[in-house]
Amino acid sequence: xxxxxxxxxxxxxxxxxxxxxxxxxxxxxxxxxxxxxxxxxxxxxxxxxxxxxxxxxxxxxxxxxxxxxxxxxxxxxxxxxxxxxxxxxxxxxxxxxxxxxxxxxxxxxxxxxxxxxxxxxxxxxxxxxxxxxxxxxxxxxxxxxxxxxxxxxxxxxxxxxxxxxxxxxxxxxxxxxxxxxxxxxxxxxxxxxxxxxxxxxxxxxxxxxxxxxxxxxxxxxxxxxxxxxxxxxxxxxxxxx
Numbered sequence: 001x002x003x004x005x006x007x008x009x010x011x012x013x014x015x016x017x018x019x020x021x022x023x024x025x026x027x028x029x030x031x032x033x034x035x036x037x038x039x040x041x042x043x044x045x046x047x048x049x050x051x052x053x054x055x056x057x058x059x060x061x062x063x064x065x066x067x068x069x070x071x072x073x074x075x076x077x078x079x080x081x082x083x084x085x086x087x088x089x090x091x092x093x094x095x096x097x098x099x100x101x102x103x104x105x106x107x108x109x110x111x112x113x114x115x116x117x118x119x120x121x122x123x124x125x126x127x128x129x130x131x132x133x134x135x136x137x138x139x140x141x142x143x144x145x146x147x148x149x150x151x152x153x154x155x156x157x158x159x160x161x162x163x164x165x166x167x168x169x170x171x172x173x174x175x176x177x178x179x180x181x182x183x184x185x186x187x188x189x190x191x192x193x194x195x196x197x198x199x200x201x202x203x204x205x206x207x208x209x210x211x212x213x214x215x216x217x218x219x220x221x222x223x224x225x226x227x228x229x230x231x232x233x234x235x236x237x238x239x240x241x
Contacts, residue, residue, distance in 0.1 A: 041076045045210045045219045049197040058152035059168035066173040075101030082129040101218030125156045132159040169199030
């Protein structure tokens with residue numbers, strides 16, 4: 001007489017397990033869609049540098065001193081509708097940003113924030129999704145922790161020309177090669193560079209070879225320029241007489 005009850009419990013358990021599996025699959029799909037939507041876009045040639053295919057909201061990225069790399073990372077977000085700001089870069093002109101594809105209608109410059117550069121960057125990050133800053137000096141860990149917490153809360157991205165503790169990734173530019181020059185004549189027409197990214201979640205470097213700037217300013221796919229080769233030059237010596 002207990003067999004029907006046992007079969008009923010087994011059927012209920014199978015149904016519950018099936019519901020759990022469906023729920024897990026639904027959560028996985030939602031997380032995948034959210035990861036795709038939440039990533040701050042970058043130019044398609046730079047997307048392989050990042051696990052999400054773009055800049056991670058709430059993250060800080062440490063860059064080398066290349067202004068072209070910084071502007072290349074801001075061009076796609078500004079074109080997609082995100083406001084961008086550059087802080088502490090007095091030599092950076094709006095025309096240069098526009099030449100790299102940055103939409104000036106969504107771009108702000110704070111050339112000289114002074115000693116309160118971190119407070120300014122934190123305030124700007126309250127309303128600007130993408131903020132770039134060049135620190136004049138290293139910040140205290142407690143201050144950078146507060147800024148990082150605010151970025152995570154707001155979902156913003158901070159691009160730092162310099163070091164930053166616990167940065168999501170470090171991006172560097174190397175191996176520049178120019179085209180357009182002949183044997184002592186010609187005009188510089190294009191430059192190809194290698195951009196590398198290393199981070200806590202991807203310790204093995206990700207690299208791309210791109211034109212920077214590209215023909216239209218924003219990055220473009222590499223065309224295969226030979227990378228520079230270096231050879232030692234003999235030391236010059238003065239000759240008497």
